[in-house]
Amino acid sequence: MNSLIKSMSPKGDAVDENLTAHPDNVPLAVHDLTVAYHRKPVLWDIDLDIPEGKLVGIVGPNGAGKSTLIKACLDLIPRASGEIGIYGKPYQQQRHLVGYVPQRESVDWDFPISALDVVTMGTYRQLGWFRRVKRAQKERAMEAIEQVGIGHLAHRQISQLSGGQQQRVFLARALAQDAKLYLMDEPFAAVDAATEEAIVQLLQTLNEKGKTVLVVHHDLATVKRYFDWLVLLNMRVVETGPTDEVFTTSNLEKTYGGKLNLLSEAARALQAATR
Amino acid sequence: MNWTSFDTWLVVTAALCAVACALPGCFLVLRKMSMMGDAISHAVLPGIAVAFIISGSRDSLIMFLGAAIVGVLTAVFTQWISRFGHVDRGAAMGIVFTTLFALGLLLIVRAADHVDLDPGCVLYGAIEFTPLDTIEIGPVSFPRAALVLTVVLLLNLAIIALLFKELRLSSFDPSLADTLGYSSQALHYLLMTMVAVTTVAAFEAVGSIIVIAMLIVPPATALLLTHRLIPMILIACVVAVLSALLGHLGALTAPSWFGFEATTSSGMMAFAAGVLFFLAWCFSPSEGQLIVWLRHRKGPRDLIPPPEIS
């Protein structure tokens, strides 16, 4: 109940004193997280423990704070309260363990660089200040871009790629980061079916290698097929756990509550998925 | 300080100009086009120069036409370059107005033998001489600039009043406006024409620095104080008038603090607008920095929780 009233404290005040509570083997532990834009809460009192090696879908209606959750985990936006632990430590100390796939629309695809150059950016953090990109980085980037199946497009300028191919470039960049935990913001948004299939396969490969992957996802019809762990979100965490247990009509009703069209769509999707 | 009717007329002229600018300025700011005022006010130079060279006189009407045409052309060229060349809007704007300004500068220097037109005068105006150039109407003599600016102000007011609904819609949601049949393109050019005409009317009387400042600063100040359009326009007008008054007062008093005798009022008016913006930035009841800080010190600010999940 004490969490009903949140204090507005700037980013710096959120001291991670409770982090000892997060064990080292939990890829992502979110505790008591609240985020507000202009004093309007977007995420409220989020508590999450994501187990290692899961393929996690973050599902919820528009404006539920799905992207915000990812951005908060990456320290891209200030939080009003709460801590986030990546393998038991604050994000600043664990950047090397986290790979990030932003939304495709967040950048200007007319930028004068090649697909390979974008993927190489995944290695910049390791390189550090002033050091130039060398063959080792290029090779790692090439490997990553082959892995997403567009090696033959590596030297194309990025505006000459289709939407699905651009999305794969972003995925390859995250692969080049060689992380243990991947956070992906709507990788399936507006991609063609072939790309969607390729992304799913990639997620499963990562999963088999023991990586943990969090994916913001929209399409209820595919939830059951893609993810083995779910976070149902609507400003609060509605439910979280294994997909089989969590993906129920009543939980979806709670998540999408009130929005009738969506509700019926959810019911239909559930039917389709369980058939 | 020695306040005379001269000072009154100066402030009245400047205030008329400031309000005439603040009106279209509100829509510029809402449409994320604030820099267009700056661009147009620089770009009208060749229009003025050509009109001047052709007519050989400072006949207002011809210069007015020339500058207004070039002003609108600035908007058109910017649009073309950014659309056909796929160039970032800001860059397109920068290229267009610097090119036109350079062209104007060149024309003026080339024609310096025949005509007497000082680019400095175009940019800063000569507000100190404005009240001297008067027109007699009945028993009272009005500064000519004040009359011209009154006409422009009324024109701007009339356009905004007539097209208020359309302008509001197309400023907030251009694509919705288009689907409803109000061409946001046409409204854009209308707004640009208003800005160009206002700039030209003002440049000679008060200088374009006042125009640039009053197009942006009062609306921005108002935006810190309210979220709604009509109050925003009203507050912007008040801020504009206050800037003119305080700016001139500042020009009369401030130089002596530093051991100087005088300075230009137009610069001080822009500065005064800046000070008013700073005050709003500190003390705006809803989002002033000082207010927010004080509130925060008094105690943690409550957030309203989202509805429980049932």
Place this chain on the structure above:
Amino acid sequence: MNSLLSVTLPGYTTMVVVGSTTLLGVAAGIIGSFLLLRKRSLMGDALSHATLPGIGIAFAVMVAAGGSGKHLGGLLLGAAISGLLGVLVMFLIRNTTRLRDDVAMGLVLSVFFGIGVAILGMVQELPNAAGLEAYIYGKPASIVASDFKLIAGMAIFTSLATTLLYKELTLLCFDENFARSQGWPIGWLDLLLLTLVTAITVVGLQAVGLILIIAMLITPPTAARFWTHNLTTMMLLSAVIGGVSGGLGTFISAWAPRMPAGAVIVLVAAAIFLASMIFAPAKGVLARRFRRRRLRLKVDRQHLLRAIYELLEAEQAPSSIINHSIPVTDLLRKRTWSKVEIERIARLARKRGDLEPPSGQELCLSESGFGEAARITRNHRLWEVYLVTHADIAPSHVDRDADMVEHILEADLVRRLEEALRRSNTWVPVPDSPHRL
């Protein structure tokens, strides 16, 4: 005789001025590339206007300290400080209010410039104040050898700094959020970029003035962008365009009477920009028009050949299609072409040897045209089948989507399509290979 010499062989003074503006153009072209890609071009405008109060104050301070007040280094230092202050105020407004970038820029520009005008108005009374407005419009002729050293030093320094930070600035400009998630200090990088811009702006004040210096920062990179899709090439090209505009502009202005150098430099750059925008092969308007037209012609021709082939196919068994002429009226029924259009496309096809010479109201495929038509039809169907079987696209939409892509199918892609379809054991209703005929 003497005057002729001075025209053909520019004097030492002219060389100094030309050298300065060239170097300035090169440096501005390099750093301007990042400013453009960060979509902050107009921030250069706000920044340059914000330098004016610094010039006035520096002048007054230097006079008060007993100097003449016209020491270039001092004036530029003042300009740099107030320019950077303007940048900080812009960031402050952006980060603490709901106001957007453009408002922050306009605010800083107008208020700082207003203060500058007011201060210049005051210091006008001081002795030796005449000529301060030169910083607004620029007066390259006043550049002397010692100024050249300053300008050259700054230009080289900023160019080196930019190349050193190439990787970081690219990341900042392309994907700010990703960069931040990786721990790069975005705020500091932004400030660094704008500090470099300030340095160039300030040394450029004397040459082109504070209103036109922004053109040297924006125009060359924007022009360069039309020629290439590669960032390094773009920066080099931008440096060249900047250098040429600076040098050539100053040279013209020194050579011809009554040509203000700042304005001529900007006009040269603008001319290069205009030419690039229209003629550049990579992104130029004409090149894009041309490519689009060529694609349309290609699509039209393929449509015609396929339409004829399908008409032939409709009246004969698929295994034994024999080529013969088709009435234009049949084609008109099959596709939504007008008569004029069909004639235009037929002329094109005839030129390529796809059709037999004209025979009134009938069209007849040539031998090579018949093979081509079969190939095109086959590709079209391959693509359709692939879409239906692999992409969950409603069959009713297939034809339109196929129409867009099939025309640019490369041999390699066709092979991969065939393979994919063979793997999935899909029956492909393709016409017989034309080679057997």
